[in-house]
Amino acid sequence: MSPILSVRGLTVCYPNADQPAVDGVGFDLEPGATIAVVGESGSGKSTVALALSRLLNPAVSIRADALTFEGRDLLGLRREALRRLRARRIAMIFQSPFGSWNPSRTIGAQLVDGLRAAGLWPDRRERLLELLKRVGIDDPERRLGDYPHRFSGGMLQRAMIAGALVTEPSLLVADEPTSALDATVQAEILEILDELRKEQNLALMLISHDLGVVARVAQHTLVLYRGQVVESGPTAALYRHAGHPYTQGLLAAVPRLEGPRKTPLPAMPQGTATRGGCVFASRCPRAEDLCRTSAPSPRHLNGTDVACHFAEDVRREPIWRW
Numbered sequence: 001m002s003p004i005l006s007v008r009g010l011t012v013c014y015p016n017a018d019q020p021a022v023d024g025v026g027f028d029l030e031p032g033a034t035i036a037v038v039g040e041s042g043s044g045k046s047t048v049a050l051a052l053s054r055l056l057n058p059a060v061s062i063r064a065d066a067l068t069f070e071g072r073d074l075l076g077l078r079r080e081a082l083r084r085l086r087a088r089r090i091a092m093i094f095q096s097p098f099g100s101w102n103p104s105r106t107i108g109a110q111l112v113d114g115l116r117a118a119g120l121w122p123d124r125r126e127r128l129l130e131l132l133k134r135v136g137i138d139d140p141e142r143r144l145g146d147y148p149h150r151f152s153g154g155m156l157q158r159a160m161i162a163g164a165l166v167t168e169p170s171l172l173v174a175d176e177p178t179s180a181l182d183a184t185v186q187a188e189i190l191e192i193l194d195e196l197r198k199e200q201n202l203a204l205m206l207i208s209h210d211l212g213v214v215a216r217v218a219q220h221t222l223v224l225y226r227g228q229v230v231e232s233g234p235t236a237a238l239y240r241h242a243g244h245p246y247t248q249g250l251l252a253a254v255p256r257l258e259g260p261r262k263t264p265l266p267a268m269p270q271g272t273a274t275r276g277g278c279v280f281a282s283r284c285p286r287a288e289d290l291c292r293t294s295a296p297s298p299r300h301l302n303g304t305d306v307a308c309h310f311a312e313d314v315r316r317e318p319i320w321r322w
């Protein structure tokens with residue numbers, strides 16, 4: 001099967017930044033599959049998402065060896081073609097349920113705007129009502145007349161998902177779609193997203209700072225650190241044989257059912273950027289001189305691609321237990 005989205009060497013620089021926010025990122029996404037992009041705050045997750053739908057300000061530099069969606073070069077698309085693509089084929093939902101809605105207009109009016117922009121109003125009216133029910137909004141016809149303040153955060157996020165999927169996109173990029181919500185609602189919403197993915201053969205890119213949240217639904221995971229992919233692979237392999245100290249740290253920070261939530265990345269102080277060496281060297285307890293002078297290229301090892309000079313040792317003797 002050919003990938004719906006293919007990314008190679010994606011590099012994004014904000015104006016006046018001294019290093020790229022996204023640095024050489026590459027991955028493929030198959031139709032109907034889910035990829036998780038994880039990393040701490042500032043690792044470049046949202047920048048990857050925004051670069052894909054070219055929602056970044058034109059002053060931001062985006063380069064890539066390849067950036068193709070449904071076989072088309074996203075970087076070469078003209079404004080109108082890009083607008084059509086974003087209205088119909090690529091949908092995005094963001095973290096803040098409140099920030100994504102205009103407080104002075106009804107939920108229904110805002111959902112209709114999206115359909116109008118896609119040229120699908122009023123044809124998809126029934127489908128919208130169906131989807132709203134499907135994501136857990138009872139009596140949708142009445143609720144569409146409500147203003148956002150009458151909805152809870154979870155309800156706004158459900159309505160956002162219905163609005164995003166009613167155009168039948170082939171890719172949904174969800175940037176921390178549940179991190180503002182409590183754990184039960186978070187799990188319900190991920191479950192709904194996963195079901196709709198299967199029903200609509202939707203490819204899903206799920207962004208999260210919490211590996212635990214995405215592990216249940218993503219077949220493939222990409223771990224970002226300072227804009228670089230430090231490890232990627234099938235999620236199950238990443239869990240079982242994390243070979244990068246940073247992945248191990250993220251896994252150790254995942255909250256457990258049987259215990260209290262661990263402090264995120266307890267033993268990793270914030271590091272400074274190391275020029276020429278491994279991006280993680282200044283935070284890594286395992287780092288040696290080699291790590292500070294030479295950047296490791298990703299290597300395939302026991303199921304994952306890992307960019308660490310000492311991945312074999314790290315895998316044998318994990319730095320953080322999870």
Ligand SMILES: Nc1ncnc2c1ncn2[C@@H]1O[C@H](COP(=O)(O)OP(=O)(O)OP(=O)(O)O)[C@@H](O)[C@H]1O
Binds near residue numbers: 017043047
């Ligand atoms: N508009 C901007 N202008 C300049 N720098 C930016 C801008 N947006 C993000 N950055 C920088 O780019 C880097 C990556 O940021 P990004 O928002 O992509 O990270 P993130 O992984 O999504 O973080 P979070 O988990 O906090 O959402 C950070 O160093 C950030 O400071």
Ligand SMILES: [Mg+2]
Binds near residue numbers: 045046047175
């Ligand atoms: Mg972000």
